Amino acid sequence: MATSSDSSVSFEETDTRHDEMHSTIEEWIDDLVDRVDDAQASEEFQEWLDIQSRYHDYSHRNTLLIKLQYPEATKVAGYNTWRNDFDRHVQEGEQAIWIRAPIITKRCPECENSPSYHEKIGCEYNETSPDEWSKGLVGFKPAPVFDVSQTEGEPLPELETAAMGDADDLVPALKGAADELGVKVRIVDANDWNHGDAKGVCKYRSLHDLQPVVEARARSNLADLAVTLIHEYAHALLHFDIENEPERAKREVEAEAVAYIVGRYFGLDTSGSAFYLAAWQGDDSEVIQERLGRISSTAQEIIGSLEK
DSSP states (O other), X not given: OOOSOTTOOOOOOGGGHHHHHHHHHHHHHHHHHHTTTSHHHHHHHHHHHHHHHHSTXXXXXXXXXXXXXXXXXXXXXXXXHHHHHHOEEEOTTOOOEEEEEEEEEEOOTTXXXXXXXXXXXXXXXXXXXXXXXXXXXXXXXXXXXXXXXXXXXXXXXXXXXXXXXXXXXXHHHXXXXXXXXXXXXXXXXXXXXXXXXXXXXXXXXXXXXXOXXXXXXXXXXXXXXHHHHHHHXXXXXXHTTOOOHHHHHHHHHHHHHHHHHHHHHTTXXXXXXXXXXXXXXXXXXXXXXXXXXXXXXXXXXHHHHHHO
8 A cells, every 4th residue: 555654554464354453443542542631642633533524424433444544545435436436447556445334234123133143143033034124234344445546547526515615605504504403593793792702602592492502703704604603513413411511621622623524524724723632531442432423423414414
């Protein structure tokens, strides 16, 4: 694999690939846990956010795998997808980037395993035959993908989301997506703004109506306004029902991370964002894993609503 990073990992051994992929993710998160008060850890976190912004519909585990194997990746797809959908071909000698692909097959309604594994573990469910079972997720398997830089052929078409890079379009789109996200939104004139230096706030509509209300101070810099709206939408989705103040402070990092991902996805300059992971000090690996998952899924939800 051609990469400028000497520390990138690869999963070449077929027999151990699945376990190595899992342990590598766990090691990265454990290392982040150990170094949350270190500036380099914040840089590592921001690098992952960059990858997540390029692959917003990938799970946090898969974007971590891409980051660890090929940090410079910009667009990945499987061998046949490059060939059939884009008329491009993987260059000879290129090494695959391995991600986790879902295994969808018929599964037991009781143990939720495939017919073969259902039988192997001795599940006693027998009300319906496997032929009548519905399909569902039973696990994951390693799947090879390749970055566009590893291919050659026809130029890629312009991404449909490119037009959304202009904040002139993005701000109205964010206002239009509020209902679907379950949020009320108001753009408040600067002369009527009563929240001090804050650019935006997220609050309850009233004591009797607990729907989140996002207010943002109007300004001429629409890109900045868009990022503020995304940040406050993330607050509404991430922790509006969280009463614990220390946890709310920790989720501030999550909201900022979501705004970074979504903003970058739509072509906004979010380079001024700063991530101080020291707020997560004391969290164990499982909690950090949950935070990464929330960041990934919340960014997906906002992007999905905007693209409708």
